[in-house]
Amino acid sequence: MLEYLLSFLILAGALFTFIGALGLARLRDFYTRLHGPTKATTLGVGCLLIASSVYFSSQGRGMSLHEVLVTLFLFITAPISAHLLAKTALHLRIESLAPPPQGDQSDTREAGSYTEIITPPRPPERPLPEERTR
Amino acid sequence: MLKLVIPIAFALVAAAVAMSVWRLLRGPSAPDRILALDTLYVNAIALLVLLGIHLGSALYFEAALLIAMMGFVGTVALCKYLLRGDIIE
Amino acid sequence: MKRLPHPLLTPILAAIWLLLNNSLAPGHIALGLLLGWAIPLFTARFWPQTVRIRKPLTLLRFLAVVLLDIVLANLVVARLILGRPQALCPAFLVVPLRLKSDLAIGLLANTICLTPGTVSARLSPDRDFLLVHALHAPDGDALIAAIKQRYEAPLKEVFEAC
Structure with a gap:
């Protein structure tokens, strides 16, 4: 019984990891590619870690819960890196399939109009590394 | 059952690593490559955990934890560099 | 300076310490509580707001x-x-x-x-x-x-x- 649960968890974890990377390789623009690794891969590795925890707990050397720590850490950090990556891509104006929403020009409150969310307020002072090599 | 499942899981994760490397080499933009590196470190954790189950050894947990921490810091540092042109302001 | 700047953080840090060591020995519980008390005290200046959970x-x-x-x-x-x-x-x-x-x-x-x-x-x-x-x-x-x-x-x- 336990073995079936373990096998299921391991297979599900590996499949989700695979699908996450497939999304990274297959989708067509950066913003959609971002979705595969952040969600599917995180859940996949979470499944694998839970499987590892169950496996080592069943070995008869007491509970093994420290895998939970890695799971927790991944679930906290994955969204942060995704957010930062999306922010970076917007900053560098990477083109996307989705049209970025244009705030109407009449709405010109000081810092609140949401055109400001899309267009970064100030250009980088130094040239970006890509431009520097050109 | 486990003897059968673990090689399949290894193959799937290895394929995931290969696809991430493909995206890392192909680009086309810098954030794409950072995202590929991010995926690579998470896949490395998956491989380590699988290896731990396969060998029946709990020693690999510390390595997985360290990779998780360092990988996250690396992603943040690279993003920050692209955002501001500087890491520590 | 308050004795316990973040009352919620202490048990969380102690639990993380116990998970990290994968044991429930009394010594580790004591050390975890000590760390849970000391770390918020020394990092209090980074976290000016106290978190309150209402519900x-x-x-x-x-x-x-x-x-x-x-x-x-x-x-x-x-x-x-x-x-x-x-x-x-x-x-x-x-x-x-x-x-x-x-x-x-x-x-x-x-x-x-x-x-x-x-x-x-x-x-x-x-x-x-x-x-x-x-x-x-x-x-x-x-x-x-x-x-x-x-x-x-x-x-x-x-x-x-x-």
Whole structure:
């Protein structure tokens, strides 16, 4: 019984990891590619870690819960890196399939109009590394 | 059952690593490559955990934890560099 | 200087210490509590705000909803990735925020990243709008309404007085 649960968890974890990377390789623009690794891969590795925890707990050397720590850490950090990556891509104006929403020009409150969310307020002072090599 | 499942899981994760490397080499933009590196470190954790189950050894947990921490810091540092042109302001 | 700047942090840090050592020996419990007391004291200047949870039950229900949604959202995202890439219609959505505190906005952004095929991309400087990228959103307004009703409302209840 336990073995079936373990096998299921391991297979599900590996499949989700695979699908996450497939999304990274297959989708067509950066913003959609971002979705595969952040969600599917995180859940996949979470499944694998839970499987590892169950496996080592069943070995008869007491509970093994420290895998939970890695799971927790991944679930906290994955969204942060995704957010930062999306922010970076917007900053560098990477083109996307989705049209970025244009705030109407009449709405010109000081810092609140949401055109400001899309267009970064100030250009980088130094040239970006890509431009520097050109 | 486990003897059968673990090689399949290894193959799937290895394929995931290969696809991430493909995206890392192909680009086309810098954030794409950072995202590929991010995926690579998470896949490395998956491989380590699988290896731990396969060998029946709990020693690999510390390595997985360290990779998780360092990988996250690396992603943040690279993003920050692209955002501001500087890491520590 | 207060003795315990963040009362919630102490048990959390002690629990992390016990998990890290994978043991429940009394010595480790004592050391964990000591660290849980000392670390918030020495890092208090980084965290000026004290976190107060007003409705723990609502928080628990919110966590359960989020966990369930993570699994469901992953199945949805997996199906979208395996389908035809041309059939996707990605979109940028602007979510107006009612939350005010840093912690609540951060938690909302994290939840949005983990759950329904969306990634939070940018917060406006005055914290009124969150820009969200959705993998597949034929109906953007419905998605915004769902985010607001499903995630923002409970967070508002838990962390900010109504």
